[in-house]
Amino acid sequence: xxxxxxxxxxxxxxxxxxxxxxxxxxxxxxxxxxxxxxxxxxxxxxxxxxxxxxxxxxxxxxxxxxxxxxxxxxxxxxxxxxxxxxxxxxxxxxxxxxxxxxxxxxxxxxxxxxx
Amino acid sequence: xxxxxxxxxxxxxxxxxxxxxxxxxxxxxxxxxxxxxxxxxxxxxxxxxxxxxxxxxxxxxxxxxxxxxxxxxxxxxxxxxxxxxxxxxxxxxxxxxxxxxxxxxxxxxxxxxxx
Numbered sequence: 379x380x381x382x383x384x385x386x387x388x389x390x391x392x393x394x395x396x397x398x399x400x401x402x403x404x405x406x407x408x409x410x411x412x413x414x415x416x417x418x419x420x421x422x423x424x425x426x427x428x429x430x431x432x433x434x435x436x437x438x439x440x441x442x443x444x445x446x447x448x449x450x451x452x453x454x455x456x457x458x459x460x461x462x463x464x465x466x467x468x469x470x471x472x473x474x475x476x477x478x479x480x481x482x483x484x485x486x487x488x489x490x491x492x493x
Numbered sequence: 494x495x496x497x498x499x500x501x502x503x504x505x506x507x508x509x510x511x512x513x514x515x516x517x518x519x520x521x522x523x524x525x526x527x528x529x530x531x532x533x534x535x536x537x538x539x540x541x542x543x544x545x546x547x548x549x550x551x552x553x554x555x556x557x558x559x560x561x562x563x564x565x566x567x568x569x570x571x572x573x574x575x576x577x578x579x580x581x582x583x584x585x586x587x588x589x590x591x592x593x594x595x596x597x598x599x600x601x602x603x604x605x606x607x608x
Contacts, residue, residue: 480538
């Protein structure tokens, strides 16, 4: 079945450091790929998405590129802030004969940014 | 605030009991999804409804059922509860199902504790 693998952390960085959170996937066909963020006590929010190979999703300084050849969708940010501290989930949306199914999530990466 | 509401926020019940979780989607959204977040299994897709009809099923147990009503709100029924059903249950909504084109907006979740 479909699956998403990401580093679980926690990942601890200093403010203004460069961030990479790795994400790889297994899916049949051509899934759409997403990064969601969950702040403490809240639901998930969509951070960015890419729907086809070589697409780059970007939002709030975060970027990720859909790499079909390496089945990856790594999340990057050039300079993190304390307010970026949260749990980040990589996810895919696969398609069956009847259309799109629900999201398949990775385990989540807990990111801690220290001042 | 995503516009998706879930009630109750917290629920504590005993093993063997039955509970109902309620979700109201964002205004205009026809599709509702249910997800379970637990420490063991992570975030898992349970079931999806579109305009009152079941659209896709994920890892939903036979003891669980759901429905979407004509006013588009949805209920998730969990019966014969076990300790392992303790989790955060999220509802999400979107304009229409999938294809990566329609963002899923997540509610704040219902935390279920089975004692």
